[in-house]
Amino acid sequence: MKKITIGEAARRSGVKVPTVRYYESIGLLPAPSRSEGNQRAFEPADISRLAFIRHARELGFEIEAIRTLLTLQDDPHQPCASADAIAKARLVEVEQRIRSLMALKAELETMVEGCGHGRVGQCRVIEVLADHGQCTHSHH
Amino acid sequence: MKKITIGEAARRSGVKVPTVRYYESIGLLPAPSRSEGNQRAFEPADISRLAFIRHARELGFEIEAIRTLLTLQDDPHQPCASADAIAKARLVEVEQRIRSLMALKAELETMVEGCGHGRVGQCRVIEVLADHGQCTHSHH
DNA sequence: TCTTGTACCTCGAGTCGCTAGAGGATGTAG
DNA sequence: CTACATCCTCTAGCGACTCGAGGTACAAGA
Incomplete structure (x- = not known):
């Protein structure tokens, strides 16, 4: 079992440590399991999720939009019209x-x-x- | 005496009413005189100042930069190097x-x-x- | 004159997306 | 075994507003 500490998760995803905790606190990132001494133990999937969030934030998506995007990502059988609409709206804003x-x-x-x-x-x-x-x- | 109410000041300057009060509270706008019933009575100079602030905000200047700009504006005998530096820095950011x-x-x-x-x-x-x-x- | 309705007042709290600090526990290298 | 980095929780702060509660003032119409 490779346990990923919050510091390593931060390094690998490019999201800062306090920000990782913040994302967990607002429910963007599922609460990871904990070590003996109560330290967070992340899994590779969490790193991807963090990287996804970071990239979306760099693109200027708001947290609530990212929440929707993540919900969509979690169920790949849903139609992607919502994701498309979010990206299009963002494109208009950017232009x-x-x-x-x-x-x-x-x-x-x-x-x-x-x-x-x-x-x-x-x-x-x-x-x-x-x-x-x-x-x-x-x-x- | 033409007394300008906060509502009219807001309309004329394009700054919203609560924002006008906010600017006063942080000292960007001098506290105006008051009517019998404690209502703010602005003068034309205040409208110009508000319009100045609004325009600068639209251009993305931060409040502290605007405070400096306003201080400079209040004393036209100062060298304009500071104003120039602020605008130049902002230009680089914008690019x-x-x-x-x-x-x-x-x-x-x-x-x-x-x-x-x-x-x-x-x-x-x-x-x-x-x-x-x-x-x-x-x-x- | 009275009443209605809008605009005004203050004050405190909430927004977004973090960021910083206090005060303490845990984990690791020498 | 001792440093020392890293982790934990919690609270408060940032910028620049924005909103709501609870109350007062003022202009226009009946």
Whole structure:
């Protein structure tokens, strides 16, 4: 029997130790068995699950979305429409976010280019922030 | 005397009512004078300040960065190097964020395209999430 | 004038997804 | 046998709000 400690599970999955415990506490990860001295003993399947969670978090999925994804994964006979819908929704969000970040980048570039390193009175950074105050911005 | 209520200040600046009170509580917005019945009475300058804050928040600046920016704005004789540095740092962050979102977008597209609307067992979405678990991802 | 209804007030707690610290027990290498 | 890293639980904190309870103020209509 290879017992995997929480530290090793963390190393192998790329999820930090306190975060592993946190995921267990919110029910994303099943509570593992314990050693004599009450220390968690994980199994390889738990590492995969953690890696799955980590990857999904890196992709920006919310915990509740991941919970759904994991439920689906646990029963491979279910139709994958839900998984597809979650991924599609996320894709739309990401595309929107990219668009607004591009606009933002342009705006920041204007600011930085315009700043002549003089006094704040003539500073583009401050000016741009203040002047666009009234502009109707699209909300995320 | 035109007295601006918190509701109107919120409408004009695009900041929500509880958020206006929150900004006051953390000292981003000076505490306005009060009416007979203890209601906040804002002035036009407060609306500009709120709009400034809102715009900066939309651009992703953190509250502490905005606090610095506002301090600079309050004294236009200071050199604008700090404002410039804040904007530049933010620009670098934004560029990084765009790059990682583009990678993410590509990955989500792979998932969604591969999904044949069958059973979860063959679902690309789940598969990509699980398979890339071991991949060495660049951290943001 | 009275009443209705909306907007306002304060205060405390909740949100998300962790992260940090205290204070102690366990496991391992030399 | 002694260090010392790693583990345990528990509570509290982070940023930036957001919500709800319980109560007060104000403008408009009957």
